[in-house]
Structure formats: structure tokens, C-alpha cells
Amino acid sequence: KKDGYDWYMRKEIFEQPRAVADALLGRWSAEGQLQLDELRLSEGELREIDKIVVIGCGTANYSGLVAKYAIEHWTRIPCEVELAHEFRYRDPILTRNTLVVAISQSGETADTLMAIRYAKLQKAKVLAICNTNGSTIPRESDAVIYTHAGPEIAVASTKGFLTQLIACYLLGLYLAQVRGTKFGDEITAVVRELELVPAKVQQQLDRCEEIYALAREHADTRSVLFLGRHAGFPVALEGALKLKELAYIHAEGFAAGELKHGPIALIEEGLPVFCVMPPKGRDQLHDKMASAVQEVRARGARTIALVEEGDDAASYADTVIPLPKVPTLLQPLVAVVPLQLFACELATVMGHDVDQPRNLAKSVTVE
Numbered sequence: 001k002k003d004g005y006d007w008y009m010r011k012e013i014f015e016q017p018r019a020v021a022d023a024l025l026g027r028w029s030a031e032g033q034l035q036l037d038e039l040r041l042s043e044g045e046l047r048e049i050d051k052i053v054v055i056g057c058g059t060a061n062y063s064g065l066v067a068k069y070a071i072e073h074w075t076r077i078p079c080e081v082e083l084a085h086e087f088r089y090r091d092p093i094l095t096r097n098t099l100v101v102a103i104s105q106s107g108e109t110a111d112t113l114m115a116i117r118y119a120k121l122q123k124a125k126v127l128a129i130c131n132t133n134g135s136t137i138p139r140e141s142d143a144v145i146y147t148h149a150g151p152e153i154a155v156a157s158t159k160g161f162l163t164q165l166i167a168c169y170l171l172g173l174y175l176a177q178v179r180g181t182k183f184g185d186e187i188t189a190v191v192r193e194l195e196l197v198p199a200k201v202q203q204q205l206d207r208c209e210e211i212y213a214l215a216r217e218h219a220d221t222r223s224v225l226f227l228g229r230h231a232g233f234p235v236a237l238e239g240a241l242k243l244k245e246l247a248y249i250h251a252e253g254f255a256a257g258e259l260k261h262g263p264i265a266l267i268e269e270g271l272p273v274f275c276v277m278p279p280k281g282r283d284q285l286h287d288k289m290a291s292a293v294q295e296v297r298a299r300g301a302r303t304i305a306l307v308e309e310g311d312d313a314a315s316y317a318d319t320v321i322p323l324p325k326v327p328t329l330l331q332p333l334v335a336v337v338p339l340q341l342f343a344c345e346l347a348t349v350m351g352h353d354v355d356q357p358r359n360l361a362k363s364v365t366v367e
């Protein structure tokens with residue numbers, strides 16, 4: 001069943017090129033238009049949406065954080081992201097023109113289910129992004145985008161996360177198409193980039209031995225930090241979550257700009273710090289983050305930078321993990337893969353049960 005892999009998680013990590021390709025399958029019509037057949041919301045209804053609230057728990061919440069960057073940029077619709085279990089207890093402002101996007105791999109997470117029931121009572125429209133056909137959350141939603149990742153058995157989500165990201169990007173682009181906030185050729189260009197992602201994820205997997213070696217070097221580590229900016233910030237959070245779930249060590253993700261406002265006090269000699277570097281662009285984010293990385297390095301941290309190919313990262317990082325070139329908003333799709341491999345291997349060398357980590361369940365059906 002594990003196709004020769006030691007863990008379902010490792011198998012599922014390696015299934016990601018196929019999972020991403022399947023998540024994209026059939027979304028592009030012969031006329032060069034995005035089509036989301038399962039959506040069940042009319043174009044008229046989608047044009048009236050004036051606010052989006054994305055809810056989810058754990059990894060699903062982090063795909064929501066990425067979605068915010070993409071959806072606001074492409075559609076100009078204000079988009080909030082909220083933990084599903086916090087959402088209904090704070091009296092959120094919802095109207096019939098609010099679109100609540102509930103992300104859940106299993107479709108059974110009680111916190112998320114209760115949140116969508118609340119949203120429906122408030123007359124908001126509810127769209128589920130889900131991997132499990134016919135599960136409760138999509139059944140109770142007005143609309144659904146299935147992620148088509150295939151069954152995810154390991155408790156820690158991997159291909160579930162990547163395909164949730166794909167669904168979020170497709171939703172953002174579809175809204176942009178329906179509402180005319182992006183030209184057709186701009187949408188086509190992003191879709192073409194998405195179609196290149198399976199091969200780029202495969203490139204990351206082909207370099208797994210380097211990541212495994214890095215993990216083995218860290219077998220005694222008790223704490224790891226992750227830094228990111230922009231769409232790389234949720235990747236940092238997800239990288240840290242994977243280590244908490246699997247390796248049972250202290251791991252935290254930060255927005256790199258926040259470092260000087262507190263977390264830099266944590267830096268000590270030898271502390272591993274993963275740095276998800278933004279691609280070099282027009283907005284100077286890359287250079288600002290590179291100087292933050294230099295600062296933690298000067299204080300003794302071991303900096304491990306995930307950088308776009310061609311970035312001269314050796315000047316500011318101790319270890320460099322190259323990433324294929326992708327547009328900034330899509331970078332999480334390739335940047336998270338080495339972090340998944342790292343967590344899986346570190347937990348393996350520590351002797352933990354990677355598929356069934358202690359105290360966790362794949363789907364939490366109580367609030």
C-alpha cells in the first residue's frame with residue numbers, strides 16, 4: 001500500500017507532482033477560459049461578493065493565508081483569513097454578499113463545520129475547498145472546489161496542502177475572470193505557470209537526498225525557527241507546524257520583518273533558521289529579508305536559505321536550497337516541499353511514528 005515507501009507521508013510527498021496535475025485537470029476550456037464545473041455559484045452571485053473570509057484549521061489555515069495574498073491581488077476583493085474555531089465566537093460581520101471559503105482536506109473537521117453552519121445562518125455564501133468527495137463540509141456548502149489529491153492517509157498534510165493552494169489560486173483567477181479585474185491574457189499567463197508546477201515540484205523531489213542529509217545533521221536539534229515574507233510567511237508557518245507535528249520539537253514561523261520586534265532575542269549559537277527568501281523582484285523584499293538573515297547569522301544562527309535559482313545566497317546564508325523560478329505568489333508550491341522532506345526525515349531519524357504522531361488525529365470531529 002505504501003508503494004515501497006517507509007511511510008504514507010513520504011509516499012504522499014512524492015505523489016505531489018501528480019496531485020497538483022490532477023487538481024489542475026479540466027479547469028481550462030477549449031475557448032481559453034477557466035471553468036470550475038463543481039462550483040454551483042452563478043457568475044451573477046460571484047459578481048456581488050464584496051468580502052471573502054477564508055477559514056480552516058492547521059495546515060488548511062496556512063493555505064488560506066496564501067490565498068489572501070493571491071485573491072486580493074487578483075480580484076481586489078477584501079479577504080480575511082481566520083482560524084475556524086475562532087471565527088464564530090467573535091461576532092463576525094457577514095452578509096449575503098460575503099463569501100466564506102472553508103478549507104478542509106477531510107471535510108469533517110468539527111471546528112470548520114460549525115463555522116460554516118454559523119456562516120449560513122448569517123446568510124453568507126459558503127464555498128468548500130475539500131479533498132474528500134461527499135464529506136460533510138462540501139455537502140453543507142453552497143459551492144465546492146474539490147482538490148483531487150487522492151486519499152491522504154498520513155496525519156500531517158502534504159499533498160492536501162499543495163492541492164488546496166491550487167484550488168485557492170483557481171478560485172482567485174476565476175473570480176478575476178468573472179469580475180474582469182484581470183485581462184484574459186494575464187489569467188492565461190498564470191494558468192500556464194501553474195501547469196509548469198508539477199515538473200518543478202518533481203525537481204525539488206529529485207534533490208531529496210540533500211534535504212535528508214541536512215535532516216540527519218539536525219537529529220539532536222531541540223528548536224528550529226522559520227522566517228518568510230509575503231507568500232513565504234505562511235510557508236514558514238507550515239514548515240514549523242510540520243516539525244511540531246512530526247519531530248515534537250519547538251518550531252516557530254515568523255514574518256521576517258517581525259524579527260527585530262522580539263524573536264531575534266531567541267537567536268543563539270547554532271540555532272537552525274530556515275529562511276524562505278522572496279524571489280528578487282521590484283519591491284526590495286528580497287534584499288530586506290537578506291539583511292534580516294545576515295543579522296541572525298551574525299548572532300550565531302545556522303541559516304538555511306530557500307532561494308530562487310541564481311540567487312547569490314552564499315553571501316548571507318550557511319546552507320542554500322535552490323528553488324525553481326516561479327512567480328512570487330506561486331512560490332509556496334515549490335518552497336514547502338523541502339520543508340516537508342526535512343520534517344519527514346528528521347522524525348524518521350528521531351525514531352518517531354511519522355504517519356501517526358502522538359496525540360494527533362487525521363480528522364478532528366469534536367470541537
Ligand code: BG6
Binds near residue numbers: 057108109112362
Ligand atoms: C488536524 C490535522 O487535526 O486537522 C492537520 O492533524 C490538519 O494535519 C487539520 O491540517 C485540518 O484538517 P482538515 O481535514 O480540516 O484539513
